[in-house]
Amino acid sequence: MPEKLPKPFARFQKNHPEMAEAYEALSAACHAAGPLSPRERALVKLAVAVGARLEGAVHAQVRKGLKAGLSPEDVRHAVYLSLTTIGFPSMMAALTWTGDLLPPEKKPGKGQRQARKKKA
DSSP states (O other), rough: OOOOOHHHHHHHHHHOOHHHHHHHHHHHHHTSSOOOOHHHHHHHHHHHHHHHOOHHHHHHHHHHHHHHHOOOOHHHHHHTTTTHOOOHHHHHHHHHHHHSSSSSOOOOOOOHHHHHHOOO
């Protein structure tokens, strides 16, 4: 089943097929330009969207990232890593946006917390 596109982009494609086609070709060329795996590229694109504070782009990159093999934990970790670069309010906004698409985060149980402490 084909991916359902956001309505604004679908309208853009319908109204401006030549520009949409050129945009998709440019995107494909950018993805093919280097050695990063689809998973690595998904993390980079998500990080750029988070850093730029672009809610729609964060939504799109979460959807694409999950298709590329990212787990919800991967997505959250990428957002957590943004904290010391973009600040707490911006990181929290990005967590809210990713939360629009991800299942709720599971609070680690006592055994998981102890295992994390032993690893550190």
